[in-house]
Amino acid sequence: MFEISRLTGWLHELLSSWMPEWLTTTVECVLIGAALLVLYALLALFYIYFERRVCAFFQCRLGPNRVGPMGLLQSFADMFKILIKEIISLKNIDRFLFALAPYLVIIASVMAFAVLPWGKGLQVIDFNIGIFFLVAVSSIGVLGILLAGWSSNNKFTLIGAMRSGAQMVSYELSIGLSVLTMVALAGTMSVTGIVEAQTDLWFIFKGHLPAVIAFIIYMIAGTAETNRGPFDLPEAESELTAGYHTEYSGLHFGYFYLAEYLNLFIVSGVAALLFFGGWAPLHIPGWEGFNGVMDWIPSWLWFVGKAVALSFVIIWFKWTFPRLRIDNLLALEWKYLLPINLFNLVLMVVVIVYGLHF
C-alpha cells in the first residue's frame, strides 16, 4: 500500500543527511508552501471544470467540451485569460483596502488548507486545537468581503457586503455548534485525533441521530458560509449585479473566484473530516475482509474523494433551488438552525454520557 508519508519521510532524511537542521526546516517549509499553492491552484481549476460540467448536465447542456479532451483544458485557458487581464484602477476608492480585500479572502482559505487531513500523516500542521484553528481562520474571509464592499465606493457592493456580513456571521454560529457537537463525540480538537477516532466506524454512523442532524445543519450552514446558491445573496446577480466584487477586475477578481471554489472544497473537506472519517477508509466492525479491501485504497484518495462527493451535493443545491431572501435567510438561521443545533448538542452529550453511540 502506497502512502505519501513514506515519500515525505524519505525526503526529510535525504535533506537532513547533508544539511544543517535549520536549513532543512526552511527548505521543507518552502517546499510545503509551494506544494500547497500548486495544489490550491490545481484544485480550483478542477472545481471550476467540475462545476461547469455538472451544472451543464443538470441543465440539459454539454458544458465545456472543446478545449482539450472533454474540455479538460478549458479551466487552464480561463486561468491564463484571467492572469493576463488588466486590473482596472478606479477613481474615488480606498486603494489600499481595495487591494487588500482579495488577499484577505484568499489567505483565509489557504490557511484553512493547512490543517486539512490530506492523508495518513499528510498534514501541514497538526496541533491539538486544529479544528478550532480552522473555524477561526475561515472567519477572516468575511473581513475581506466586507472590505471589498466598503472600499469599492459603490452602493451595490456595499449592500452585498452588508448582506454577506450578516449572513456569514450568523451561519458561523451553526458551523461552530455542529463542529462542537462532533468534537464532543471525538473528545479531541486535534484533527488527527478526530480522524483516528473514526478508523473503526465513521462518526456519521457512530453518532447516529445527533450526528446526522449535525451533518445536515453543517451542510446547510456550510453552503451559506461559502456564499453559494441558494445562499448567494451577497453576489445575487439578478439583484446586485455581482455584489461585493462588482468593481474588481483581472487577477483581483480571480482571487475572489478562486477563493469561492476553494471554500467549497474546504467546507466539504471539513464535513468529510467530521462526519465521514477524513482520510479513514470505510470500515464496518466485524467485516474483516471488506475492511482489508478498503485499506488498499490510498488515504489521500479517500479524503479527496469524500470531499468531492460532498461538493457535488452542494453544487446540486445551487443548481436546483431558487435564492433565499435576506429575511428568510436570517430567520432560517436564528429561528430554526440555532435552536435545533443547541438541542442537538445536548442530545449528543446525553448520547456520549450514557454511551448510547456505537
Next chain:
Amino acid sequence: MEELKNTIAGKFPKATFDETDGLQVVIDDAHWHDLALWLRDAKGFDYLIAVVGQDWPEAYGCVYYLTNTFTHVILSVKVTAASRENPMLHSVSDLWANANLNEREVYDFYGIIFINHPDMRHLYLRNDWVGYPLRKDYNDDPSVNPVPTENEEAIDTTVAYIEAPDGTVTKEERVVFAPEDFVVNIGPQHPATHGVLRFRTALDGEYIKKIDLYLGYVHRGMEKLCESLAYPQMLHFADRLDYLSAQQNRHCFCLCIEKAMGLKVPRRAQVIRVIMDELMRINSHLLFAGTFCMDLGATTMLFYTFREREKILDIFEKTCGARMTFHYNVIGGVAQDLHPDFVKDVKALIPDLHKALKEYHKLFTGNVITHQRMIGVGKLSKADAISYGISGPSGRASGWSNDIRKTHPYSIYSELDFDEVVRTDGDSFGRWMVRMDEILQSIKIIEQLIDKIPEGEICAPVPKVIKLPVGHWFQQVEASRGAIGFYIESDGGVNPVRVKINSTCFPLAGVVDHLTRGTKIADLITIGGSLDYIVPDIDR
C-alpha cells in the same frame, strides 16, 4: 349605448357626440374633470384604457378610452385644450392611477400641461429636449436636438401645476428624493430589469422607500414614424413592440386597419391567426417561466423552459421563416400559407408541453423557498389592478376578469371553448400560476383548431394602395401580457394622421412603485419578474 348618450347629453349639455367607432363624447376642458368623475362614480367606468394625445388642426387635446369592467362598454371622450399657445388640460390622475404615466407621456410629446397632475416631468425625453416631437409643427432638424455628449444629471425635484379654487394655476416645485435618501440606480443596465429600464430606488437598508421610473432608453418613436408610412409599411413595428407577443400585436394592428377598411378576412386566415396567437402566448409564458425563475436564482429552470420554447420557435421558423420578428399577419390575412409539417409538429408539441409543465411544477412551484419568495409578495388588490390598468395575466391574478378574448371576442374566439384563468391571490405566486394555467388553456384552443383548419384563401384581396376613410378606430387584442390596443386616426390619405400604440407593459411599469413600497430589494426583482414587462413595449 343610446341611453348613456342621452344621460350624458342631459347632464352635460355642452357635450357633442361622434359615433364612427363606438360612442365618442366630445367635451371642452372646463367640464372634463366633472364628466370623468361622474362617469367613474355614477356609471362605473373604472378602467382607463388609453390616453391618446393629439394635435388636431383646431386644438391640442386627448382622447380618453374608458371602459366599465362589468358591462365592458367602451366609451371614448375627446377633450380639447382651450389655448393653442399654452395648452392645458385637467388631469384625471386622481381618478385613475394609470393616467399618471399616460399623461406624462402626452406632456412629453405634445407639451400639454396637466393641471393638478402631481409630477409634470419628461418621461421619455431628456430634460433639455427642445420642442414636442409629436406636434405637427415639430422641427426635426438634427441641429435642434444634437446627439448629447454629456450625461444627464438626475434631478431630484419635479413640478406640479396646481389650480386654486378661483381658477388660477400656479407652478409648484415638489421633491422626489430628499437629499438624505440613499438612492440606488437599478438599471438601465441591470440583469433583472429585462432590458434597459431604470428605477431610481430610495433604500432604507434592504427596504425600498420609493421608486422613480425613468423610461425612454429604447424609445424608437414608432408612433411618429407611422405618420409618414403607408399602412402595410407600419405593420412591422408591431413585431418589435413586445417581441413575445409579436403575432398578437400584429394581429391587432391588422384587425384595426381591416375594421377601418371594412375588409372580411377569409376563414382559413382567421384560424391560422388564432393558432399562431396561442402558440405565441405559450412561447411567451414559457420564456416568462424561465426568466422569472432565473431572477429568483433558479437558473436551471431557464434551460428547461427554453427546451420547449425552442420547439415552438422551430414551428414558427418553418412557416414564417423567422424565429423572432415574424411579419406573418398582413392586412387581409396572413403572408404565407402553413408549412406542410405544421399540423404534425404542433400535434407532437402538445404532449411534450403537458409533460414539461408537470416537470416545472415539480422542480419549482412546490419548492419551499419559492413559496417564501412569492406568496404574499407584491399583493395587488383588484381595485388597484383596475385603477392602474393592469390587464392580462397580472390583472387576472388579482381577480379581475379582463380577457379581451372573452369581453370583446375578435376573430373566431367566440366559437372556441376555453376558460379564462382568474385567481384571487393577487401576489407573485398568483401571477406565476395564472401564466402556467394559461398555457393549458392555449393548448386547449390549439387542440380544437388544429384538425379543423379549413381550406381556402389565406388572404383577402386588398387594393395595391390602401387608404382608410376619414375617421378614427380603436382595436384591442389579448396579447401575452394583456390588452394591446391600436388607435388609428385617418384623414383619408395613404398615411395615418395619428397612430397610438396602447402598450400592455406600460401600466405594468407604472405599478412597480406602488407594489414595492416597504418591500425588500429582492422583492423588487420578484415583483418585476412576475409582472413580466418587456421594455421595448413600454417605450415603443
